[in-house]
Amino acid sequence: MSVLPWPALKALASQQGSLRQAFADDPSRAERFKASAMGMTLDYSKNLINTDNWQALQQLAEQSQIKPVLNAMLAGDKINNTEQRSVWHMMLRKADVDGLKLDGEDIGAAISNCRSRMTALVKQLHQQEYLGYTGTPITDVIWVGIGGSLLGPQMALEALTPYHFSPVKLHFAGNIDGAVVSDIVKKLDPATTLVFVASKSFGTEETKQNALAIRQWFKDSGADSAAIAQHFWATSSNVAAAAEFGIVEQNILPMWDWVGGRYSLWSAIGFPVALIIGSEHFSQLLCGAEAMDQHFIETPFSQNIPVILALLGIWYINGHDCQAQALLPYSHYLRLLPSYVQQLDMESNGKSVNVNGHALTAATAPVIWGDAGTNGQHAYHQLLHQSRLAVPADFILPLKPAHVLTDHHQRLAAHCFAQTQALMQGKTREEATAECLAAGMSAEEAAALAPHKVSPGNKPSNTLLLPELSPYYLGALIAMYEHKVFCQGVLWDLNSFDQWGVELGKQLSGPIYQALAGAPTDTLDSSTQQLIAAFLAQK
Structure with missing residues (x-):
């Protein structure tokens, strides 16, 4: 399918009714527009859909190329057609990789070997067995990367803060702004610092310049080439360039051309996560992602969470001309998730030509933005509620908190649910007037103030409930958004895996x-x- 039926989609969207009235007319609406997987629950009942238009969207998915392209991806076909690459990041989170082969290469053995090397290095660092060039144990690791090589580990470690236990401290160096590296190294001792350079090509300017600056810091401290080789590791597909830099081959973990940067958390790019939360918890991250993979692959589209989210996104972008999507995690630890999904979604699907290079006639990826609740309620939620702009929103709430302040969590949940209710039902002029009068205002005062308190409602949102924010459920959450982006790319007939x-x-x-x-x-x-x-x- 190369072109979606845009006119029909817009015609359906123009027939939207009142969400408030829809809930009043149908007590079973919330149950009908709900999907569950692995203990996660998606409530998508507060969307501008009814039985007829949702059936039409479901038919769109069934008649699309989602299944064939998914099968081609799983088979190792080069669906990244502009770079002639397979797209196999899902294989990186499989528990059983025995027998995985691609283009004649034993990928399963390569993945197992990489995992074993990561686990061994984590163990060495945790047990203070990895010594620096002066014979002192390593106490700090600098991770040098940018884009997917940085955003994934940063977001995951922020999300999994309660699981941190490593005796080694981690420092991220990404931006080419010299302040980043300068601020990191002035606090550290080269003799007890390990440096990890994460770059598939080993030619990304920001990463290379930061690595060069850190190498010079070592040299300025008196470290020779042998000492630098002892303190520098890399994950890269360009072994020759890494070796030329001074990194010995046994300190280079692999990156494969079938793994895009924004899909690389599951590879050696996840080493910082394994280092800080431990290899067992990192394995749980992979398990959660694999469980979501199975849900996506096996579940009928009508109950398939990534497909549902993809169709709703298409509905708003191409049916309602929405240009933005708010991502609102009601979890302090998930505050970097919007930034992560920005790259995942906008770099994947922010395209203007289809897979054959022909101009697309409709918009594709939305502008993704957001922050942790309840911070946003005191800032941009004003726009969400009363602006004429329509911004669909995903609300995400872990049901079980990672702390003992249960009343705080109950209040957080109340705010999360209240925001989705307020967006859906709004506040009418009559309700605003009655509220003013009840507060003791005169009829004249109430008439003057009421218009300013009106919220139109009919603003769509999804609510995703996670049992808890654990490595397992974080893996599932990330994979869910990956698959949503994949489905939308197929529906728009574009290549989601290049970034020219x-x-x-x-x-x-x-x-x-x-x-x-x-x-x-x-x-x-x-x-x-x-x-x-x-x-x-x-x-």
Whole structure:
């Protein structure tokens, strides 16, 4: 299927009714629009859907290429057609990888070997058996990466804070802003610091420059090449480049070309997570993701959580012309999830041509944004409730807290559920007026203030309940959003696994960097020339 029936979708969307009235008319609505898997529950009843249009969306999924493309992906076909690569990140979280082969290579053995090496290194560091070049145990690890090599481990470790127990401290160096590395190294001792460079190509500018700066820090402390080799590890597919940098081959964990950066948490990119929460808990992260994989692969579309979320996204983006999606985790530990899903969704599906290079006629990925509740309620929720913009929202709540302040958690849940109710039902002019009068205002005062208190309602939302925020359920949650993005990419007929748009800015930064170092600027546009001149003048 190369083109979705956009006019029919828009026609269906134009027939929307009142959510408040829909709930009043149908006491069973919440039960009918609910799906469950692995103890997780998705309530999608507060969406602008009814039996007829939801059936139409379900038929759209059934008639689409989701199943065939999924089967091709699982078979190892090169569905990343612009780079001629397979897409096999799901294999990285399989418990049983024996016999996995791709293009004649024993992938199962390679995955097992990588897992064993990660586990061994974690054990060495935890037991203070890994010694630095002065014979002192390693106390700190600097993880150097950017994009998927950074966002995944950062988000996962933030989410799993209650599971932290490592005696080794971890420091993330991502942005090329020199303040990042400078602030990290001034607190550390090279003799007790291990450095992990995470870059598939070992050529990503930000990662390479940060690694070079840290290597120079070692040299400035008196470390020679042998000492640097002892303190530097990498995960990369470019062994030659890593070796040229000074990293010995036995300290290089593999990355495969069939793993995209934003899907790489399950690989050696997850090493920081294993280091801080332990290898057993990291295995539980993989187990949760694999369980969601099985739900996605085996469950009929009518009860398939990733498919349901994908269809709702299509419904709002292409039927209702919504351009944004709010991701609102009611969990302090999940506060980095919106940033993670930003890359997952927007880098995957922010495209303007289909798999064959032909121009798409409709919008694709939404702008993803959000923050942890209840912080957002005192900020941008104002826009969600009273703006004319329609922003569908995902609310996520772990049912069991990771702390003993149970009343806090009960209040947090109350706010989460109240926000979805308020978005759905709103507040009418009559209700606002009655509220003002009940507060003791005169009729004239109530008439003046009431319009400002009106909320239109009919704002859609999903509520996802997790039993708890454990490694297992975090793995399931991440995999759920991966599969949602995959389904939408198939429905839009685009390649979700390349990111050529990222390359242009990188290419253009080279000549500009040379110009900032004194090269001629006459080939650049006048605005860029002006900005360079201002930078040089200040310098």
